[in-house]
Amino acid sequence: MSFFRRLSSRAREEELMDDFSMGGEELREALRHLRRLNKIFAAPGPTVSGVEKLWKSVGKPDKLTLLDVGAGSGDVNLKLLHWAKKQGIDMQITLVDLTEEACEEARQLFQSEPRVRVQRADLTALPDDSADIVTGSQFIHHFEGEQLVDMIRHMLRASRYGVVINDIHRHPVSYKAVWITTRLISRNRYIRHDGPLSVAKGFTDQDWQELKHRLKHETMTYEWKPLFRYSVVIPRKGGLVT
Numbered sequence: 001m002s003f004f005r006r007l008s009s010r011a012r013e014e015e016l017m018d019d020f021s022m023g024g025e026e027l028r029e030a031l032r033h034l035r036r037l038n039k040i041f042a043a044p045g046p047t048v049s050g051v052e053k054l055w056k057s058v059g060k061p062d063k064l065t066l067l068d069v070g071a072g073s074g075d076v077n078l079k080l081l082h083w084a085k086k087q088g089i090d091m092q093i094t095l096v097d098l099t100e101e102a103c104e105e106a107r108q109l110f111q112s113e114p115r116v117r118v119q120r121a122d123l124t125a126l127p128d129d130s131a132d133i134v135t136g137s138q139f140i141h142h143f144e145g146e147q148l149v150d151m152i153r154h155m156l157r158a159s160r161y162g163v164v165i166n167d168i169h170r171h172p173v174s175y176k177a178v179w180i181t182t183r184l185i186s187r188n189r190y191i192r193h194d195g196p197l198s199v200a201k202g203f204t205d206q207d208w209q210e211l212k213h214r215l216k217h218e219t220m221t222y223e224w225k226p227l228f229r230y231s232v233v234i235p236r237k238g239g240l241v242t
Helices: 024-042 044-057 079-085 102-108 144-155 174-185 189-200 203-217
Strands: 063-069 090-097 116-120 130-137 159-168 221-225 230-234
Touching: 024 102, 024 159, 024 174, 044 079, 044 130, 044 203, 044 221, 044 230, 079 090, 090 102, 102 116, 130 144, 130 230, 144 159, 144 203, 159 189, 174 189, 203 221, 203 230
Parallel strands: 063 090, 063 130, 090 116, 130 159
Antiparallel strands: 159 230, 221 230
16 A cells, blocks of 8 residues: 555545455454554544434433444444443444454453444344444445445434444545554554555545435535544434435
8 A cells, every 4th residue: 555645536446354255363453453543543533423413413312222333343432332421321332243353353342341232244134223323433435336325325224313424534644644553553464454545435525515415415414523534424314315
């Protein structure tokens, strides 16, 4: 993955983590190293911000169920659980991922947390209204075109209140920062390849505007958050195309 790369449009290459024929201990190691990257780049913040915004918009219920799709280790939810406890919310979270390696890492990370369960599943096969809020952190940048729109529609379908997306801002500063950091903290090929590529597959203001238009969802909002991320909130009611 080159240090110098044009970022005028979203990259189309597949990440190594998109190849489900690979995996094993190397992937589990990558998931552990990804948790370190998430701490360095303040990854949980946009998810907490988006969930709080949607929670307030539906009247601040004292009980809340969440479904985190493409969850990996699910580590961004640690701060979400802390936020819920401070707010006095009875929160239950289900972490969903396609790979057994991710599910194993999540089970280990949350083994002493009764508010979290782990499910190996495909988003497209989840039932309607599976949870109050469906979240996706660094998940939708894996998709483009009609598949991207389709995945968000599945997230909306599986939610009762709406969807919160936390994903990466495609920008030269974030790209170079991730490129350097991945090489400082890890020798794992998933991390070194997929880390910078994730930024190159990320989004800009224009991309979110285009997505909002394609979804025909006028109540969708997005905000830039540190460090080079977006918090996107898409309420279930208000313009969902069926």
